[in-house]
Amino acid sequence: MPLLNILRYPDPRLARVAKPVTAFDDRLKQLVADMAETMYDAPGIGLAAPQINVAEQIVVIDVSESHDQLRALINPEIVWASEEKKECQEGCLSVPGIYDQVERAERVKVRAFDVDGKPFEIEADGWLAVCIQHELDHLKGRVFVDYLSPLKRRRIKDKLQKEERERQRERERDRIAGKGPLSRRER
């Protein structure tokens, strides 16, 4: 199964609002399997479809250390969030190398469908609650840096754009040297 390429901030495709899934078919199951593999490989505790350039409401999450608690959330909705908030250090596979504090609801209740179209609910706290809110933001076109100050956001954008230009230069150099395109692992 192929690893999927993860878009990096500030790619405008990360800012699109994801559409609901309408067909619970083999294509969806394959996509979820590929997203899970990509998430574990990264490694990350969650991945939302917009991050792999699919503008649909699909999320995979596994906050366990044993990597055996995979959940797929299709068309998820937060139906309740606690008044109590907490600050948490967040990172994002689409914002590599950047970590900062974000305020989230301490507990949430989320309603979603599994890959077979069966509805379920999760009441979450701890890392799972943080991750659910982070992933559902991706479906709305939001990334955690949107909660930071304009100054911090500007610095993060500049840093990642500089890194992107550097990667492009390297690709160009390798192309001229006659090497093939790099695999995701080498990038």
Ligand code: GNR
């Ligand atoms: O792997 C991830 N770790 C993480 C840590 C703190 C808060 C949120 C996250 S989600 C992130 C993976 C990711 O970018 N999902 O969209």
Ligand code: NI
């Ligand atoms: Ni993320």
